[in-house]
Amino acid sequence: MMSDNNFKTSIQSCVEIAIREDLGDGDLTASLIPEDKRGEGSIISRVDCILCGTDWVERTFHSLDSSIQLEWHHKDGNRVASGQSICSLAGPARALLTGERTALNFLQTLSAVATKTNHYVRAVAHTKAKILDTRKTMPNLRIALKYAVKTGGGENHRVGLFDGVLIKENHIIAGDGISNAMKSTKHIDERITIQIEVESLPQLREAIDNGATSILLDNFTLQSMRDAVRIAEGKALLEASGGITLDSIVTIAETGVDRISIGALTKDIEAIDLSMRLTFNN
Numbered sequence: 001m002m003s004d005n006n007f008k009t010s011i012q013s014c015v016e017i018a019i020r021e022d023l024g025d026g027d028l029t030a031s032l033i034p035e036d037k038r039g040e041g042s043i044i045s046r047v048d049c050i051l052c053g054t055d056w057v058e059r060t061f062h063s064l065d066s067s068i069q070l071e072w073h074h075k076d077g078n079r080v081a082s083g084q085s086i087c088s089l090a091g092p093a094r095a096l097l098t099g100e101r102t103a104l105n106f107l108q109t110l111s112a113v114a115t116k117t118n119h120y121v122r123a124v125a126h127t128k129a130k131i132l133d134t135r136k137t138m139p140n141l142r143i144a145l146k147y148a149v150k151t152g153g154g155e156n157h158r159v160g161l162f163d164g165v166l167i168k169e170n171h172i173i174a175g176d177g178i179s180n181a182m183k184s185t186k187h188i189d190e191r192i193t194i195q196i197e198v199e200s201l202p203q204l205r206e207a208i209d210n211g212a213t214s215i216l217l218d219n220f221t222l223q224s225m226r227d228a229v230r231i232a233e234g235k236a237l238l239e240a241s242g243g244i245t246l247d248s249i250v251t252i253a254e255t256g257v258d259r260i261s262i263g264a265l266t267k268d269i270e271a272i273d274l275s276m277r278l279t280f281n282n
Contacts, residue, residue, distance in 0.1 A: 008055075010143040015059040017140055018102050030094040039097075040090035041278035043107070045080045049272045050118050052076050052151040053110035056144065057087075060103040065095035077114070077151050086274070093280050100276050108271040109141075110148040115272065117152030117265050120249055129253035129260050132157045132239070136263035145266040157261055158193070166216070167196040178203060182210040195239070204228050208235050216261070218242050222251055229256035 043057075051074050061068040068091030074080050086107075089096065120131045131154040137145045146156045158164030165188055167181050175181035178196065185194050195214040198204045201224060207215055208231070217228055219242035232238050239259040240252050252260060 007143070007147075011055050011059050012063075014140055014144055015056060015063055015102075015106075018105070019060065019063055019099075022102050023098065027094070027098045030097045033093050033097065035092075035094065037093040037280055038091065039093040039278045039280040040088070041096075041276060042085045042088045043104070043274055043276050044085050045082060045111075046273040046275065047082050049080050049111045050114040050152050051078050051080050051086060051107075051111055052114035052148045053107040053144070054087075056106035056110065057103045060106065061089070061091070061095065061099045064099045065092050067091055068095055068099075080111075089276075093278075096278060100278075104274050104276060106144070108274045109269070110144055110151075111272040111274075112269045113145055113148035113266055114152035116269055117149045117154040119246060120260075120262060120265070121153035123246060123249055124253035124260070127253040127256075129240075129257055130155050131265075132259050132261040133265050134241075134261050134263040135160065136267040138267070149265055154265065155259075163192070165192060165194040167194075169197060169199065169218070172196075178206045179210050182207070182212060197241075200224075201227055201231065204231060208232060212236055215239070216241050217257070222255060225252065225255040225257055 054072055054076050058070055061070065068089060071088045073085055073087055080086060117131060124131065133146055133149040133154060134157055135142075142159065146159060150156060158166065165185060167175070172178055172181050175184055182196065188194060193214060194212075195216055196207050196212050197216040197218050198207050199218050204215060204217070213235070214237045215232065216239045217225060220228060220240065225240060228238055237258045239261055240255075240257045241261045244252060244260060244262050245264070249260060
């Protein structure tokens with residue numbers, strides 16, 4: 001997805017924005033706690049989940065106080081059962097209380113994405129279809145959410161507009177048709193994936209005739225997907241997209257498409273229920 005250094009920089013930037021948003025000019029409530037009071041406790045999951053987001057949690061607490069100690073009992077990608085402790089932590093009470101909500105926000109959101117993705121991945125494990133995300137992500141969380149998808153066993157579509165070409169309906173209209181749109185890609189670096197969206201079998205044939213090797217099938221019926229697989233066999237990778245749910249994904253995967261992209265992985269999620277339980281010295 002990106003180099004280790006860029007990934008760490010992305011985490012740092014993401015956490016800094018989140019802390020600044022929450023902390024503002026200072027934590028008024030935590031300031032009521034004696035400065036020398038210390039606390040310890042644990043983060044516990046109230047539901048079964050796939051853990052994701054430990055780096056964001058560590059960065060959150062260490063950005064507030066580098067002396068905070070965290071001991072992880074599970075790592076990203078592990079299955080955590082309801083009631084299990086995810087990590088133990090100890091440090092200055094003020095910093096623990098200030099960082100609690102931000103840290104849990106990251107952990108419960110990213111774990112939710114990883115868990116949801118894993119449900120889809122497991123549902124189609126008997127087929128060749130790969131589960132992909134989209135660019136439908138919350139601002140400032142693009143890299144984090146795509147990391148969560150991979151943690152759950154899915155794969156990333158392009159990270160942004162800079163690392164892949166996806167010619168969609170409006171691009172086709174603006175570019176005067178599929179043929180002209182495909183011709184306009186000749187200057188693109190050959191290492192960059194070029195994909196075009198089609199809405200019908202005639203458009204699919206036109207795209208293949210104009211050299212398309214990666215094609216997104218937008219809101220195709222199951223029968224149209226089967227026909228598309230037959231037409232494109234050995235010529236192009238096919239990706240199904242559009243309104244796909246856990247209830248419909250198995251039959252879609254069984255049509256023989258290569259990839260299935262699902263915006264709901266990162267935009268329609270229910271946060272994992274976590275709690276941080278702390279005790280404090282007198």
